[in-house]
Amino acid sequence: MTKRFSWALAVLAYAVLSVSCGNDDDTMRLAGNTQAASAEGEALYAKAKAADDSGKRSSAIKQYERMADRYPFAPSAAQARFRQAELLEQQGDIQKSFQAYQKFLTRYQGSGLYSKALDRQARMAQSAADGDVKSSFAGLKTKLSTEKTVEMLAAVRDNAPRSNTSAKAQFTIGELYQGKKESKKAIESYRKLVRDQPESSYAPEALFRVGMVLMEEADRGNRNQATLELSREAFSDYLLQYPGHSKNGEARRMMGNIGSREIGRSLEIAEFYDKSGQTESAKIYYREVLKKAGSGDAHNKAKARLKELGE
Helix, strand or coil: CCHHHHHHHHHHHHHHHHHHHCCHHHHHHHHHHHHHHHHHHHHHHHHHHHHHHCCCHHHHHHHHHHHHHHCCCCCCHHHHHHHHHHHHHHHCCHHHHHHHHHHHHHHCCCCCCHHHHHHHHHHHHHHHHCCCEECCCCCCEECCCHHHHHHHHHHHHHHCCCCHHHHHHHHHHHHHHHHCCCHHHHHHHHHHHHHHCCCCCCHHHHHHHHHHHHHHHHHHCCCHHHHHHHHHHHHHHHHHHCCCCCCHHHHHHHHHHHHHHHHHHHHHHHHHHHHCCCHHHHHHHHHHHHHHCCCCHHHHHHHHHHHHCCC
16 A cells, blocks of 8 residues: 555545534544644654664654554555564564564555565564574573464464465464473464465474374373374374375374384283283273284283183
């Protein structure tokens, strides 16, 4: 959207509103007031730019912000907001810069600077996820909280729906939660990506990660059997949806590993019941071992013990 077009829309909006509420004199007065406000906004923009050109960064940032807040429909408002965000980014104040870019992206979607603002915002969110954010004071690297970083990535995702930038942001959210061992949130994040953008280049890896997260959860938790079954289902879905993907072979190996784990788990349960004198319960699990394993040590142990128990 050009500056002249933005200004025209603003005048038109005020004019339409005034027609519905008053007479022609009111319309003329409101239009005049809008023109005066625009002139004030442009004067403030000129002051901000003068400070900017003189290297007075802090003053320029404040005046650009004041101008964009007070006169959002003025011809130079979009440029003021963008430059505010840009200067904050150069200063290293990533959170405030990100917020300023967000205000720009929300209001000035037709601006020629829109793509540039979106790219810079995405880069900042990714840097935050990588723990590579510089403090605005000492110039030292610091790390934002997971919640704040996820909030930034979600904004990037929503500002560019159905794009590769959006898919990458959502995938990174899943990675953050996976790294924090917040399995439920990681799985939800990966599944959201697969559901919303199944054709994106990040979707196959996201679904593969669901299976891996569930396997990691099984290793940490008590509900091994049920969680392993969910992991198997995730890998199976991945193979069906994305045949030929680079990790198909690994997914099949993981599924074989799950099968071995389940057999071992069933044998452990059978032996527990056997030692506890609960013979009938032990038989159930020994039979399960035979059903799952056609050969091998577990198969041989279960078969021998069932024979001893009269089967």
